[in-house]
Amino acid sequence: MKLSTRLAFAAWIVLQVACAMPCSSADSELQLLCSEFQRYSGAELVFLRDDLPGGKYHDVMKPLAESQRVVAARICVDEAKMYPPGFLGELGFKALGVFAACASTTTTDSSRPFDQQLGGYRYFGVYNGKDAVAAAMYSEGQLALTFHHEIFHHVDSTVDGVTEAWQLSADDAFYQGAISGLHPHAAPPIAGQDLVELRKRMIGVTLRDAVSQYAAKNPREDQAETARHVMSMLPNSLVQAIEQPELAGSQRILHVLHEYEHSIPDGPDFDWFVDVALDRAHRKTYPKDVDELIATLEDYADGGASGYDGVKDDPGGARHALKAVVRISPSEITDEQSQTLVQMSAEITVALLQARIRPDASERRFDVWGQEDANGVNRTLRHDIAQFAGDAQRLSLIASIHQPVAESDSSIISQVNRSQLRHLKLISRYFIFIDTIWTVTPGTRSVFEATRLAVVNSIVGGDDSLIQELRTIELREVAKRIHRASI
16 A cells, blocks of 8 residues: 555544544533523524624634633623523524624724734724624623623614614614603612612612713613623612612613513513512522413412412412413414413413412402601502503513404403403502502502503503593592493
8 A cells, every 4th residue: 555545544533533433522512502502582693604604703803712602601601691592682683602702803993902913903892783792802801891881782683573773873862861860760669678678689889871982982882881781780780770870871771671671571570680689589480381471370370279370379480471471472383272271361460460469359459568667658569560460561572463363352451451451450549558558659659650551551442431530630549530431
């Protein structure tokens, strides 16, 4: 055998042995982490430029060393779990690429250092403007911050699950109005004990104004910088937004949280981020399989007939199940399943209210949770009332998602409307009970009024004159008016 032939044969043997060898533990871990990222977030995690969707990126995107990819993947999985399952996918976000460095050789940017080795101005990351992000990992802590900064650009471009380039700046006027104090966001209600627990976890400083000098570039970067601050100092940010809403920094925080909530239908609200900060966001997961979801809903909707009153014993789980209903597309299930989902959602929505306020047989006495703080505010009560508004809005959203089925069977819409009116009637009587025993502060009254409007606006169709009355008459009179309407 010729020497060249022997060398070629030896090389072939080496190649076959290498191919037959199992992947290294690092490769296996990376594959598992990438799979976990995609399964949880709904988007891909990649490490090569060619694996990113098309779009505008930096000229130089240096690949990470193999040993660093596992480190980066762990960080990305952890940070993705600060958002609800499937959130990135529902946003229409397709891929996150992580690289050793990103640089532009064509852009002159005085705010960026010029890197001689890269031959360009060094960046932390870039959003491609439609569905993907490329992020550099110069350090582990920096990658986590860049993750949230760049992801927020996509959040900022997306409303109710629809991403459009013009939406990236559509909220800038509202943002300026909030941080200037002309049209501020209100401090969100929170359960008193949750606030106590958040205070225990506070770290860092109060954000009094902008996060960084870079935030002055434009409102989009200001918001993205705020987002990375919020997600890196979540307990601190939430407490500040509640207790010092008048600060420009607090208004930045509240605006960013508002953007997250409205980026997709039934998006992550203030309560979600409180749960994340208190390490309880992932206690409950529900299957996307509709039959399993229906079985779960049946447990909550049976009112304790099975010996387990799920709504009373596990209201958080019931709400998570209703959020799962929002994610079910009617095109993927039968009309009968759609009908069942809407009907049970209506039952559970009212059951959540009843389980919390516990009306007696006459519906004149109720349970009131929480205690007044040093300022005479019962934060738990305010949180409860605001949560009842969210429940009503979610039910309306579920009915609208399954509208074609509901229109073919008017009894479904009737049941939803009866549930909303029942909801509103109990809230009115709850207010009367509280206002009779205690002095309702202006802030708590405003939460009741906001909830009243949210529930009324969640009624689908119906008697226009009745709906207009329910919007405008005294809250004390609402229960009587609904009673006369014979729901």
